Amino acid sequence: MALNVRIAESRSFSRTLHLEGRLDSETAPLLDGELDKVINSTAKVLVFDLADLEYISSAGLRSIFRAQQAMAKRSGRTMLVNPQPQVQKVFDIVKAVDLGTVFVSIKELDEYLDAMQRKVIDGE
């Protein structure tokens, strides 16, 4: 099965990548191309919505970790939401526990981003 990637600009400072299908050695280059757009933008928060990602291999981990490191280098954050069982298991095996914050639902993530947005506005 292929991989579909949709990018949404959920807020001015964040980009959400919705991944659907399988992220493996065949499809990871497609994701890398999309991630470069986010890494080269001014977005401070990169969100991976994994609700419809059913499979990830080390090639997929490599893409996500590479993006996480690139975001961190410019003080950006990377977050995961909705990881499914196979994907969660793989993250657990490689001890990716400090990969930003893992949210169990979009609602929980939205509340977090709203709070972040308020902080940014208050700070201005």
Added chain:
Amino acid sequence: MLDAIEDSCRGEGLATQTALDMRLVAEEVLTNIVKYAHGSMDEHPVELRLSASLGSVRMEFRDDGAPFNPLEAPLRDLKPPLEEREIGGLGLHLVRSLVDDARYARDGDCNVLILMKHA
């Protein structure tokens, strides 16, 4: 080849999770062989024998690359935070974690890796 592995596991009535685990293990082993077994870009065959039943799955990989035992190769250290880790080298962690039994032997000019998982 990966689709065939997954389909065979499903066809034998194994759980989706087990079928996906075996697909993942096979992807990592094959990636490793392609990357490290040969110094040149020449084509080399990899033979895979799969047997699956309700009780377990067994995969046997055979390749004629340089001797390499993935069961004893040093693993990437997972202790440092992600931001400080070198990216990559995670495939062997996945292989070793996802199977229940594993054996490696050098048979003549071939690496033989046998991996088993109980459903």
